[in-house]
Amino acid sequence: METPFGRSHGQPKTTTIVLTLILLTLLFLTIIPVFYPSLGYPFFLLKALSPKPSPTTAYQPELQTPIKITAGEDCDIFSGKWVPNHNAPYYTNTTCWAIHEHQNCMKYGRPDTNFMKWKWKPEGCELPILNPAQFLEIVRGKSLAFIGDSVSRNQMQSLICLLSRLEYPKDVSQTKDESFKRWIYPSYNFTMAFFSTPHLVKAEERDPNGPTHTGLFNLYLDEFDERWTTQIEEFDYLIISGGHWFDRPMVFYENHHIVGGHYCLIENVTDLTKFYGLRKAFRTTFRAINSLENFKGVTILRTFAPSHFENGVWNQGGNCVRRKPFERNETTLDGDSLEFYMIQIEEFESAKRDGRKKGKRYRLMDTTQASLLRPDGHPSRYGHWPHENVTLYNDCVHWCLPGPIDTWNDFLLHILKMEGVRSHQERLYSGGERTGFK
Template identity: 75%
Template sequence: MKPHSVELPLGRSHAQPKTPKIFLLIIFGTLALLTIIPVFYPLLGYPLYLLKHSSSKPSSTYDSQEPDASISISESETCDIFTGEWVPNPDAPYYTNTTCRGIHEHQNCMKYGRPDTEFMKWKWKPDGCELPVFNPAQFLEIVRGKSLAFVGDSVGRNQMESLICLLSRVEYPVDVSYTPDDNFKRWKYTTYNFTIAYFWTTYLVKSKQREVNGPTQTGLFNLYLDEFDEKWTTQIEEFDYLIISGGHWFSRSLVFYENHQIVGCHFCLVENVTDLTKFYGYRKAFRTAFRAINSLENFKGITFLRTFAPSHFENGWWNHGGNCVRTKPFTSNETALDGDNFELYMIQMEEFRTAEREGRKKGKRYRLMDITQAALLRPDGHPSKYGHWPHENMTLFSDCLHWCMPGPIDTWNDFLLQMLKKEGAKSHQ
């Protein structure tokens, strides 16, 4: 696979100046005053953990002796695979940075000297059932003749590359991209006639950089909250599966437009413009993205919302020494989804339910891939300072937002496979 363009996690690269920068969830201390703490939400119907806490072949072939992922996860159909704990798994990982050539450089933690390896040796154990280990041969059989698109930012790309690495035990895809732009890539598994695509969109809606620096020195962006981002909305009708996600970019300074007029902003410091906070933009962006999907008459695929994945900065803001140095997962009683993370998650859930209800009238299908608790419990899974060589001529902060590969993000694709198996069972019935 060709190397992908590098989106620096937290800073500016002098070596690759054309690479898009990424801003992290955590912003300057002064923005903490703008944090909205939710007072009340009706939790009925939400995950249990919220109630608790209010084509070339690879060099190595797939080992058929791995655990049989065709086994049903549970005799009970009521098991919530997204609520559980991380438990030790000495058999992991199932690929390495030397066996998979598709790992993004800034997530290649072992290459860049991460000294501990225990973070790779855990598996997700849902409450009341088992989640099978990812079976690449089974996955490729399920998606034979189909296509899957990832729509989102660099965390979405992180999951896509995890999937490519998990599948590399069976086959590598060939690049069939229609453009040289690395933000819009397509790969094909020729043996299985299966296509994966990636569509880069930081805000899900139409956007444009307004100023290079902005109040937080990370750019000021115009978001046109009622306008589709046609770079992806015009491309997805042919796909069988769509995984949509987004979140961390909304902490940048933003100016909100609706009906071609400025309606407010998030920490833009523009005179006579009301600060509506990032949550306003986040809700409207997802609403518009779902409206775009529901408006596509020829889109017959399944839309998966991959929920928000919290970052894990400790001991300071991202640009004031914050880091993520833990080497073990949290247990579910050691932390809780709260503050901004809770607000963003609940916005996603509410807009998803509305879109699902409206989409059903038009024959659209929506599914929830709720990775939030599993991600929340893994402060040990980020690159930290192991996303580049210490001596490189770069200005980088610790990356506590993206995920090492191999690592916890591989479990997101365990979820994906189980959900596809469930879809197959529905079709059979």
């Protein structure tokens, strides 16, 4: 059979050419959705159909590039190293208003800038820097919630800043409480929310001072924190995280009775350790999600990000003064951070197995290794003016903005892309009817 580019003689070959062209066209239309599953139209229309940048944002052609998936299921994007990125940062403290003051390192005089100029390089593949147009196109008409502590809010603020190159969100919060924020991107009908729940489960402050002067908390380890569990059924994506607050003194309740605690120093209360509390809290959190009959979204666990205090703990002179990332052979995950990480992974895998029976979907955002290698990315003492008389310790828990935490949202975009591939495969395998993807 002669190809369409060969010579033809007579009607039979003309028919063959026409049939070949039809087959090639059908093949092309079939392949395109596989690589661009989250778009309702071919990638070459993205530039024409994407909304123009907001008046406060200069038009930047690189934002309009087509969606690409360079790392597939067989590439572990969470294992790699940091390499120089001279194009960073992609926003500054003067172009983004969403930066929390305590993470505004440039405003408060941090003298070096190299901590902003690195990107994560996975082994065997590439992880693209977050493209705002791609991200917002994928989440058009959808909703995403960050659920956790102030480090979770730190990631949300990073995402707002990264997307600000294209559009800023509108605050549509239903309360003035800064612990529960809701934003919408009008051009994309995309909703983003933050639910503050440092312990993930129901909790209350028992003593504002406590044994370590950081508060003593009652944790009801088998009870849902209804401030967020009653609000999430409508969301398409949940990002669950936590850990750092479990270092503080706690009293543990189960079935409405005290069962133990962590460094609570109360007579006749057994010290069950913070690891017991963390495990039970994550178990209850995932049980809450699996119990929601109407929740059809994707639950993403963002794993523990270690702090980097050296020469003392956080309230005894500890600080983080390094000025470049660790090489992989310079440090290891150990001690409490390793235990926190393993507990999260174990409870995640258990919840994933249980949730699969109910059609729930779980995905992992393993930020632990990438974060472990960035001792240079914290505010340290650059979270306030030097002359201010404030009771703030060196901050080696949160992350400067711009900074390494921006890479967490590169991970997030990749997860959303791969979720689009899964959704397309589900429709193919189920004849158009959505089922739980294993």
